[in-house]
Structures are given as structure tokens and as C-alpha cells.
Amino acid sequence: MTGTHDEDAAHPANGLDEVVHQRVRLGILTITHEARRVEFGYLRTQLELTAGNLSKHLSVLEEAGLIEVEKGYEGRRGRTWITLTALGAKALADEIGRLKKLIARVEDR
Amino acid sequence: MTGTHDEDAAHPANGLDEVVHQRVRLGILTITHEARRVEFGYLRTQLELTAGNLSKHLSVLEEAGLIEVEKGYEGRRGRTWITLTALGAKALADEIGRLKKLIARVEDR
Numbered sequence: 001m002t003g004t005h006d007e008d009a010a011h012p013a014n015g016l017d018e019v020v021h022q023r024v025r026l027g028i029l030t031i032t033h034e035a036r037r038v039e040f041g042y043l044r045t046q047l048e049l050t051a052g053n054l055s056k057h058l059s060v061l062e063e064a065g066l067i068e069v070e071k072g073y074e075g076r077r078g079r080t081w082i083t084l085t086a087l088g089a090k091a092l093a094d095e096i097g098r099l100k101k102l103i104a105r106v107e108d109r
Numbered sequence: 110m111t112g113t114h115d116e117d118a119a120h121p122a123n124g125l126d127e128v129v130h131q132r133v134r135l136g137i138l139t140i141t142h143e144a145r146r147v148e149f150g151y152l153r154t155q156l157e158l159t160a161g162n163l164s165k166h167l168s169v170l171e172e173a174g175l176i177e178v179e180k181g182y183e184g185r186r187g188r189t190w191i192t193l194t195a196l197g198a199k200a201l202a203d204e205i206g207r208l209k210k211l212i213a214r215v216e217d218r
Binding site: 010011012013014016018021022023024026027030031033034046047048092096099100102103105106107 | 123133205
């Protein structure tokens with residue numbers, strides 16, 4: 001991550017934040033954005049991940065404050081629910097903005 | 110990477126290929142697409158990378174057949190030139206297509 005330089009002068013790829021841009025995490029943010037509150041198993045199916053791999057990426061997003069992870073029960077079964085935070089929604093919007101700039105540069109040629 | 114499933118049914122984040130999607134590599138492909146043939150030092154400056162980090166990502170792209178790396182001289186100075194291959198141009202176009210699908214899903218909400 002670079003962060004501090006002049007974004008307009010730099011190549012749009014520099015502005016991409018690995019926390020958000022990474023394929024699986026971008027998927028998690030997109031799905032929680034679509035569904036607001038999603039169950040762990042749903043994310044796992046949608047993104048075709050192992051539980052371990054999904055957990056690892058959820059931790060990165062939770063530590064960055066982009067999602068909230070809530071553990072509870074549905075009947076007797078343990079369930080984990082994931083919600084996008086306001087910061088997460090902002091980070092996803094920023095990523096989309098940068099991707100659009102990058103796409104525009106590719107398509108201008 | 111998933112690769113074999115029905116792309117239309119799956120979430121667009123599944124179709125993203127880590128070789129191309131990774132932030133630095135997406136930057137390299139975008140810049141070589143813009144400039145056709147670029148010098149190592151130019152890429153390094155544009156993407157604000159150390160030589161070692163850039164080399165590592167160039168190797169991944171070269172092994173995947175997405176770029177060609179050519180070593181030569183400019184006067185007495187060693188130079189490394191990077192060119193996008195036809196396969197690389199195709200891979201970048203595929204990535205852009207998938208990103209657009211993903212952006213459309215985010216913006217539909």
C-alpha cells in the first residue's frame with residue numbers, strides 16, 4: 001500500500017488497497033454489500049472456499065474494521081453472521097472508484 | 110482459482126484469476142498494455158516498487174506467458190524490457206470483463 005502520494009498523478013494500480021482488492025476479500029465485501037448480513041456457510045458456497053480459507057480472510061477484514069462478525073445460534077446450530085460496516089462500505093466504494101479509473105485507462109487504448 | 114464451473118452462475122469474484130488480479134501484477138499488465146514495451150525502471154517508478162518486488166511479480170507473469178522479458182543494453186547500461194504477449198492482452202481483457210460484472214453487482218444496490 002502506498003497511501004500518501006498524490007492519487008491523481010500516480011498510476012491507479014498504486015491506489016488499490018490489498019486488504020480490499022484481494023480476490024476473496026473483494027468477493028466477501030461485494031456479497032455482504034448485496035445482502036447486508038450473510039451467514040458464513042452462504043459466503044463459503046458463493047465463493048467456493050474452505051472454512052479455513054474463508055475464516056482467514058474474514059479475520060483480515062474484521063481487524064481492518066470493514067466487517068463485523070457475530071456468533072450466535074439458529075436452533076441448536078452455531079451460526080456466524082457477517083455484516084458490512086460503514087467503513088467497509090466506504091472501502092468497497094473506494095475500490096470500485098479506483099477500478100473504474102484503471103479500466104478507463106485500459107479501454108482508452 | 111476455480112476455473113471449471115459455470116461462470117454465469119457463480120459470483121463474479123470467483124472468476125477472478127489471482128495471477129492477473131493481484132494489485133502489482135494488474136498494474137504491470139495495465140502499464141504494458143498502455144505502452145506496449147516498457148523498461149524495468151519505468152515500471153518500478155510508476156508502481157513505486159523495490160526492484161526485488163517487481164522482479165518477483167514479473168517472474169509470475171512471465172511463467173504464465175502473459176509478458177515477455179528481454180534483457181539488453183542501452184549504451185553500456187543493462188536494461189530489461191517488458192512486453193505484453195497476446196495471451197497477456199487476452200488475460201487483461203478477461204479481468205476487465207469480470208471486474209465490470211462485479212462493479213455492476215455492487216452498483217445495482
